[in-house]
Amino acid sequence: MLASNYDPHAIEKKWQAEWHSARLYSVTEDASKPKKYVLEMFPYPSGDIHMGHVRHYSIGDVVARYFTMRGMSVLHPIGWDAFGLPAENAAIKSNSHPAAWTHANIEKQAASFRRMGFSYDWDRSLRTCDPEYYRWGQWSFLKFWERGLVERKNSPVNWCPGCKTVLANEQVLSDGTCWRCKSVVEKRELEQWFLKITDYAQELLDDLDELSGWPERVKAMQANWIGRSEGAEVDFTLCDIAGEPTETTITVFTTRPDTLFGCSFFLLAPEHPLVKEFVAGTEYEAAVMNVVRAAEKESAIDRSSAEEEKRGAFTGRYVMNPVNGEKVPVWVSDYVLMEYGTGAVMAVPSGDQRDFDFARKYDLPIPPVVVAEDDAILGELSGVRERVLADVPWEVAYAGPGVMVQSGEFTGMRGGKASEGMKAVTGWLAERGQGRFSINFRLRDWLISRQRYWGNPIPAIHCPVCGLVPVPEEQLPVLLPMDVDVTKGETLADHPDFYETTCPKCGGPARRETDTMDTFTCSSWYYLRYCDARNDVAIFDPEKTGYWMPVDQYIGGIEHAILHLLYSRFFTKVYRDMGLVDFAEPFTNLLTQGMVKLDGATMSKSRGNVVAPEEIIAKYGADTLRAYILFMAPPDKDLEWSNEGLDGMWRFLGRAWRHITEVAEETAAGARGAAAVDPAGAALRRERHRVVGKVADDIERFGFNTALSAMMELLNAASDYRRTIPAAERDAALEREVAETLTLLLAPYVPHMTEELWREALGHETSVHTEAWPTWDPAAAASDAVEYAVQVNGKVRARLTVPADASEDLVRDAALALDKVAEQIAGKTVRTVLVVPGKLVSIVIA
RNA sequence: GCCCGGGUGGCGGAACAGGCAGACGCGUCGGUCUCAAAAACCGAUGAUGGAAACAUCGUGCGGGUUCGAUUCCCGCCCCGGGCACCA
Numbered sequence: 001m002l003a004s005n006y007d008p009h010a011i012e013k014k015w016q017a018e019w020h021s022a023r024l025y026s027v028t029e030d031a032s033k034p035k036k037y038v039l040e041m042f043p044y045p046s047g048d049i050h051m052g053h054v055r056h057y058s059i060g061d062v063v064a065r066y067f068t069m070r071g072m073s074v075l076h077p078i079g080w081d082a083f084g085l086p087a088e089n090a091a092i093k094s095n096s097h098p099a100a101w102t103h104a105n106i107e108k109q110a111a112s113f114r115r116m117g118f119s120y121d122w123d124r125s126l127r128t129c130d131p132e133y134y135r136w137g138q139w140s141f142l143k144f145w146e147r148g149l150v151e152r153k154n155s156p157v158n159w160c161p162g163c164k165t166v167l168a169n170e171q172v173l174s175d176g177t178c179w180r181c182k183s184v185v186e187k188r189e190l191e192q193w194f195l196k197i198t199d200y201a202q203e204l205l206d207d208l209d210e211l212s213g214w215p216e217r218v219k220a221m222q223a224n225w226i227g228r229s230e231g232a233e234v235d236f237t238l239c240d241i242a243g244e245p246t247e248t249t250i251t252v253f254t255t256r257p258d259t260l261f262g263c264s265f266f267l268l269a270p271e272h273p274l275v276k277e278f279v280a281g282t283e284y285e286a287a288v289m290n291v292v293r294a295a296e297k298e299s300a301i302d303r304s305s306a307e308e309e310k311r312g313a314f315t316g317r318y319v320m321n322p323v324n325g326e327k328v329p330v331w332v333s334d335y336v337l338m339e340y341g342t343g344a345v346m347a348v349p350s351g352d353q354r355d356f357d358f359a360r361k362y363d364l365p366i367p368p369v370v371v372a373e374d375d376a377i378l379g380e381l382s383g384v385r386e387r388v389l390a391d392v393p394w395e396v397a398y399a400g401p402g403v404m405v406q407s408g409e410f411t412g413m414r415g416g417k418a419s420e421g422m423k424a425v426t427g428w429l430a431e432r433g434q435g436r437f438s439i440n441f442r443l444r445d446w447l448i449s450r451q452r453y454w455g456n457p458i459p460a461i462h463c464p465v466c467g468l469v470p471v472p473e474e475q476l477p478v479l480l481p482m483d484v485d486v487t488k489g490e491t492l493a494d495h496p497d498f499y500e501t502t503c504p505k506c507g508g509p510a511r512r513e514t515d516t517m518d519t520f521t522c523s524s525w526y527y528l529r530y531c532d533a534r535n536d537v538a539i540f541d542p543e544k545t546g547y548w549m550p551v552d553q554y555i556g557g558i559e560h561a562i563l564h565l566l567y568s569r570f571f572t573k574v575y576r577d578m579g580l581v582d583f584a585e586p587f588t589n590l591l592t593q594g595m596v597k598l599d600g601a602t603m604s605k606s607r608g609n610v611v612a613p614e615e616i617i618a619k620y621g622a623d624t625l626r627a628y629i630l631f632m633a634p635p636d637k638d639l640e641w642s643n644e645g646l647d648g649m650w651r652f653l654g655r656a657w658r659h660i661t662e663v664a665e666e667t668a669a670g671a672r673g674a675a676a677v678d679p680a681g682a683a684l685r686r687e688r689h690r691v692v693g694k695v696a697d698d699i700e701r702f703g704f705n706t707a708l709s710a711m712m713e714l715l716n717a718a719s720d721y722r723r724t725i726p727a728a729e730r731d732a733a734l735e736r737e738v739a740e741t742l743t744l745l746l747a748p749y750v751p752h753m754t755e756e757l758w759r760e761a762l763g764h765e766t767s768v769h770t771e772a773w774p775t776w777d778p779a780a781a782a783s784d785a786v787e788y789a790v791q792v793n794g795k796v797r798a799r800l801t802v803p804a805d806a807s808e809d810l811v812r813d814a815a816l817a818l819d820k821v822a823e824q825i826a827g828k829t830v831r832t833v834l835v836v837p838g839k840l841v842s843i844v845i846a
Numbered sequence: 847g848c849c850c851g852g853g854u855g856g857c858g859g860a861a862c863a864g865g866c867a868g869a870c871g872c873g874u875c876g877g878u879c880u881c882a883a884a885a886a887c888c889g890a891u892g893a894u895g896g897a898a899a900c901a902u903c904g905u906g907c908g909g910g911u912u913c914g915a916u917u918c919c920c921g922c923c924c925c926g927g928g929c930a931c932c933a
Contacts, residue, residue, distance in 0.1 A: 174929065217850045217928075224849070224929050231933085254933060267933090310931075335931045345933050354931050442932055561928080631871075632858065638926085645858070645872045651886085652871080658886095697862080706860065709870035716870090723888095789866040794914050796866055834913060839865050844913045 006657035008621025012752040016114055024767060025076065025119045029547040033073040037548045038064040039527055039587075041556030041564065044081045047105035049112035051596040051603060051629070051641060052557075054613050058626045059593055059635050059704065060555050061118045065748035066699045068119075069773040075548050077530040078113065078120040080106050082129035083455045084519045085163055085180065088486050091454075095487050098454040102129060112613075116622050117751045119769070124533040128522035129454075133529065135477030136539040137522055138459040140571070142470050143578060149196045152460075152468060156271060156338060157447055159188040165451040166192055168518060169444045170225070170563050179563075193449035193458060193515065197570045201226055201441040203584075204569055213589030215636070221561045227442025230418075231255035232426040234346060234435040236266060236319035239327060241282075245320055250274070253341035253440050257429070258421035259348040260323045261387075261407040262369030264359065266330045267345040268315070270295035271338040278315045278330070287313040288332050295334040310335045310358045321346075322434040323425070324408060333358060341440055349397065356397035365390045370402045370415035381405040383412055446567065448518040453484050453491045455516030463503035463510040472504050478512070492516070523564055524571040527551055527586060545581055554587040561592070591702060594638040596629075603641070611641055623750035624650050630704040630749065652712055653753060656746065659719050660739045664761040667736040680721055681731045686783055687717040688738050692776035695745050704749075711745050718742070741774045789840040790815045792824045800841070808835045815841040 019025065029035075040060035043053065064076035080102075087098035094101065106127060113120070126133050144150050158167040162183030171179045178185055197204075205226045208219045234257060235249040254260075268275050270292040279285040291313045312333035320327055335354055336345050349359035349366040359366050367390050371378045375398070381389060387406045401416030410428075413421040429435025449458060457478040459471035471478055481498050484490050492498050492514035503510035525539070531548040532540040556564070565587070572586040595602055598609040616625045628649040633639040691714040698707035718738045722730065740762060747754040747768045758768035783804060788811060790798040798820035802811055812833050815821060821843065828845040835841050 215850095220850050221928055227929090227932065229932070252933080256933080333931095335933090337932070340932045347933085352933070354933075357931095440932080442929095558927085634859085637852090637859095640858080642858075642872085648871050648873095654886085701862070703860095703862085705858090706862095706870080709860075712870055787866090791866085791914070794912095799866085832913060836865055836914095840914090842865080842913050 006654045006753065008623055008752065011756040012115075012117065012621055012623065015752045015755045016117060019117075019119075019767075019769075020114065020122075022767075023123070024769060026121050026123050027073060027075055029544060030073040031547075033071065035075070035548060036064075036067040036072040036553070037075045037527075037551045038067065038553045039075075039077070039530075039551045039555070041554070041560065042079045042081050042523070042526060043109065044084060044086065045102060045105040045109050046086065047108050048605075049109060049116075049613055051611060051613060053112075054116065054625060055596055055629050055635070055639065056555065056557070056593055057113065057116065057118050058630055059591070059702075060553075061116075061626070061751075062630065062699065062704060062748040063553055063555075064119055065751065065769065066696075066773075068769070069744070069747070069771060070696075071772060075124075075530065076119055076121060077124040077533070078118070078122070079124075079126040079526060079530065079533075080109075080128065081519065081523050081526075082106065082127045083134075083516075083522055085165075085452060085454070088452060088454045091486050097482070098486060099129065099482060102127075102454075115617065116613075116626065119751070124530050126526065126529060126533050128456075128519070128526065129480075131477045131479055132536065133526075134456040134480075134522065136529065137456045137517065137525070138471070138476050138478060139473065139539060140525065141459060141517065141521070142473060142476075144195060144574060145470055147574065147577070149199060149574060151194045151196055151445065152191060153194060154189065154191045156187050157190050157192055158185045159190075160185050163452070166190065166447055166449065168447045168520070170446075170566065171520075192447050193460075193513075194445040195448050195521075195570075197446045197567075198441060198443055200570055200573050201228070201443045202439075203573060204443075204566065207569070207585055211585060211588075211590070214587075215590065215592055218558070218561045218565065218590060218592060222566055225443065225562045225566065229255050229440045229442075231438055231440065232257040232422075232429065232435050233342075233438040234260065234429060235322060235433075236346065237322070239318040239320060241316070243318055243327065249434075250319060250344050251342050252344045252346045253438060254346055254348075255417070256348065256351060256415075256422065257425040257435065258404060258407075258410070258413075258415040258419055259351040259369050260321065260346070260425055261404075261410070262348040262350050262367050263321055263326075263328055263346045264349060264365045264367055265347045265355075266319050266328050267312070267333050267336045267347050267358075268330060269336040269338040269343040270332055270334055272332075272336075272343045275315065275332055278317050282316050284314060284316040288315055291332050291334060310354065310361065312358060312362060322429060322432070329364075331358075331362070339444065340442065350392055350394070351397055351399055353397045353399070356394075366392050366394075367406060368392045368394075368398075369404060369407050370398065370421075371405055372398055372400060372402045375402070378403060378405070385409070385411045446518075446570075448521055449515035450518055451491060451493075451515055453480075453486055453516065455519060456480070456522060457492065458513045458515050458517055460513040461501060461503060461510045462513065463506060463508065465508055466503055466505040466510075469503055469505050469510070475504070480516075520564060520567050524567045525575070527554075527568070528572075528575070528581070539580070542580055549581065550583050550585060551587045553589050553591065555591045555593060557595070558592040565590070591635060593635045594633070596639050596641055598641045600640070611643070616646070620646060620650055621752070623753045624653055627653065627708060627749045631708045632705070634705060635702050652715070653750060655719065656715050656742060657753065657757070659715060659722070660743060660757050661761045663718075663722075663735045663739040664757075664763070667732045678725075678729065678731075680725055681734055683783075684717055684721045684738060685734060686781050687714060688741055689776045689778070689781035692741060692745065692774050693778055693781060696773065696776075699748070707745075708749065711742065714738070714742055714745070743768060744771055744774045747771070786838050788815065788838075790818060790821055791840055791842045792821060793844060794842070796840075797821060797824055804838075808837065811835050811841060815843065 038060055040057055064074050068074045082102050087102045090101045091098045158172050160167050160178040160183050162181035172185050173179055176185055205228055231254050233251050233253055235251050237245050238248040238250055240246050279288045291311050312331045315330045317330040318327040347355040349355040350368045367387055385408050404410050404413045404415040404421050410421055410424055415421040426437050457480055459478045461469045463469050499512040499514050501510055501512045528540050528545050532544040568586055575581045576584055603610045628646050691710045694710045695707045743754050743757050754768050758764050785801055786804050788800040789796045790800055798818045800815055812835055825845050830845055832844040
């Protein structure tokens with residue numbers, strides 16, 4: 001017996017259990033149907049479900065359910081990004097094991113997700129901390145290694161003192177702090193494992209153009225991060241202490257080879273290996289080492305601040321400029337970065353503000369070489385090949401386009417970015433083997449080793465005889481041992497049982513690698529694994545990924561604009577080169593959902609500004625919460641949480657419930673009457689068609705809020721009809737059709753309520769969630785009468801209702817004949833009368 | 847500094863293709879029901895003037911194009927985000 005009032009608590013758990021036991025949302029490949037892969041970025045199992053989760057997964061759920069109703073075969077999986085530091089930290093705090101903490105959280109969070117009624121195929125669920133999963137991460141690592149994409153190298157790396165491990169560049173925020181714990185990151189020189197993502201820099205950049213389904217800003221951020229610069233490498237000949245040329249050259253990268261004649265000094269980064277060699281035992285040593293030591297001490301933040309005063313010292317050495325044989329002094333300065341380019345820079349102070357500032361500070365010459373068309377000094381320098389002016393009268397450097405002066409045979413050419421002069425100088429250098437066209441990327445290789453326990457062990461062995469040796473594939477997985485006690489600060493490096501091993505090559509004693517992999521490696525391929533989650537002989541069956549991939553709709557937070565999304569694109573391209581997949585991009589369409597805030601700030605426990613979804617569910621049920629959070633704002637915008645409007649959604653669902661149950665009681669299932677001929681019934685029928693079409697359109701463009709508005713309008717129309725037309729005159733069949741339509745339209749948003757209505761009130765045998773989307777006909781939504789707005793000189797003065805098929809002439813005449821219009825045009829000349837079909841009439845008078 | 851977003855009633859937000867600004871909801875006010883309250887339902891609700899019909903103004907600011915601009919163009923202001931000593 002159906003309750004007369006909407007009571008979500010009685011029905012939600014009932015249907016959750018029913019769907020679960022019926023495995024309603026399990027899918028397999030079905031070649032007879034078009035497929036859709038709808039994916040929300042999988043969660044880190046923090047245990048609590050917060051409003052951000054509710055929003056994120058509600059969006060995905062509506063999209064998945066909608067596509068299912070539209071006849072697609074829909075893959076909508078869920079899993080757990082289960083390795084990571086929070087588990088270790090929590091284990092230390094609660095004196096337990098990261099595995100126990102993680103597994104308990106997954107249970108808890110999975111229960112919350114079920115309580116929300118999300119339509120996941122739980123049969124495909126995965127946890128990245130399971131050996132059945134992470135072994136394929138290790139396998140991928142070995143395949144990358146075979147392809148030359150794994151490198152262990154010594155370099156300055158980011159060390160997070162809070163996390164006690166190194167971080168990839170992408171994981172350091174622009175203010176120099178750790179993305180996870182906000183500690184200030186330090187630079188350390190360490191030997192670490194890298195994945196050579198830079199091999200794919202160009203393709204990662206180029207393919208952004210193909211991602212028409214991605215937000216522009218995400219693509220802009222990635223392009224920015226990859227940071228491609230075109231220019232040239234230039235070889236400068238090093239001079240010995242006596243100032244005589246040697247056989248050695250030092251190469252620099254420049255984006256402005258056209259300014260080479262303006263190079264008046266040369267710079268090395270403080271970390272550059274040649275620095276110490278140059279100054280050891282010389283009179284310059286003390287001053288130079290001061291700069292080097294100061295740079296070492298400086299934090300990454302200060303070092304990267306443009307505000308910082310540039311420090312430098314002369315090394316006593318000179319290099320020779322290849323274009324003019326000029327000897328220029330070599331300085332050390334902290335504004336030169338070892339990580340970018342070659343760690344050496346040719347300084348052209350007239351064309352670069354940083355070099356300009358440095359030259360002024362240390363009293364170095366600033367010879368002009370590219371001069372703006374309207375600059376006064378062009379008069380005396382125009383066409384002058386030799387250097388006659390060694391210093392500019394400028395206050396700032398000039399980096400724009402202009403005419404080349406004092407530049408030998410290139411004098412008179414156009415200089416600037418992508419200029420004739422740039423090409424000419426580069427060509428000249430290339431002919432002589434002293435330079436070449438070059439492209440530089442800001443993107444660095446991905447540092448993936450982590451000095452932490454709760455992660456995927458790197459499958460490598462250090463052999464004193466053979467060097468670095470990969471773990472043979474048949475020995476995978478390298479199991480993460482469970483007897484590591486993180487509460488005592490232990491890592492794998494404290495466990496001889498783990499690291500003592502034999503070399504697979506020579507059989508001698510060897511040491512297993514004790515670093516684990518960045519958790520971002522685990523999340524770089526999970527979307528592929530969902531396609532074939534239980535495969536125990538391969539990472540996945542290419543037939544299955546061939547059916548499901550690429551992901552048609554990916555949904556996630558903007559915080560992964562670079563991190564996860566860039567890494568996943570990289571992994572996909574490598575798998576493609578391995579022949580495992582035949583596409584280059586994993587995510588066709590991307591929706592970045594906005595944050596849920598309270599009092600203008602992200603909800604967080606530490607800040608104490610949280611609204612717990614459980615509390616809302618306890619009061620209103622999951623359906624109201626789902627619908628409300630989608631109604632509050634468009635999904636890509638930040639949302640300020642407020643309890644105020646919840647009652648509005650509750651009222652709407654309650655009204656829908658009462659309306660549908662009342663109509664259902666009065667009309668037998670499947671009853672169909674004659675088509676309504678009365679105007680009110682016809683209007684309601686038109687409204688039904690309009691709304692069905694609008695809701696479909698809106699969902700496809702993520703207008704979940706406007707889709708709900710349209711459903712509210714349909715309910716308003718249906719209940720107005722019911723209230724204003726006497727029972728005897730109402731079209732019962734139409735009413736039932738509208739009630740069923742409303743139930744179907746609401747189903748993706750409020751799956752429990754609609755299931756109860758569909759089966760118990762409307763009397764259907766099968767689930768509403770296996771029903772097809774209601775049919776609609778745009779023509780049937782069109783009214784046979786249209787209202788025109790009549791404008792006189794741009795102002796609406798009257799309204800006019802005419803038959804929909806009225807001709808333009810008829811509309812024009814009718815408009816001019818209106819009293820209001822006659823009033824306006826009396827005594828004036830009508831200049832133009834413009835009819836916009838179906839919309840308005842615009843009358844222009846003099 | 848560069849690159850993306852955004853600025854509309856008291857509030858969240860609509861207006862997808864240059865065509866009636868403010869859909870839908872919240873809130874507020876008035877009403878019905880009730881002994882009363884809650885819930886529910888009905889109605890009003892951009893501002894100003896007016897008893898009303900209605901008029902004028904109104905989408906961050908200033909210009910422009912157009913019969914007509916929240917929408918397109920030019921110049922600004924403010925807010926949010928990303929990048930930034932990258933040679």
